[in-house]
Amino acid sequence: MAKYLAQIIVMGAQVVGRAFARALQQEYAASQAAARARGRAGQQSAAASSISGMSLQEAQQILNVTTLSPEEVQKSYEHLFKVNDKSVGGSFYLQSKVVRAKERLDEEYNIQTQKNQQSQQQNTET
Secondary structure, rough: OOHHHHHHHHHHHHHHHHHOOOOOOOHHHHHHHHHHHHHHHHHHHHHHHHHHOOOOOHHHHHHOOOOOOOHHHHHHHHHHHHHHHHHHHHHHHHHHHHHHHHHHHHHHHHHHHHHHEEEEEEEHOO
């Protein structure tokens, strides 16, 4: 009886191990494909996400903006910064998240501006 129980446990562990290894390989392949698809601008954006510790989508959700319009970002930032001020009963943690979100969106705006300038320069040269 114990022999059969041990065989079942070993076989189950082998099945789970193989499934885990296959899932890991698929995830790695998908990650590599996505990285290649993003290209150079994606690498800059990924670097900015890594440095700030916040993704572009997270920053947009925090500031409740859909576009990278500097005016819209600034307006939302000022409102949320004032609302979360500790002197009016706000949260310092939330206020710092608002600041980090604005920094991340500003960085992304700068990346897109540089990309647009480079493409315009290439168009004028040809």
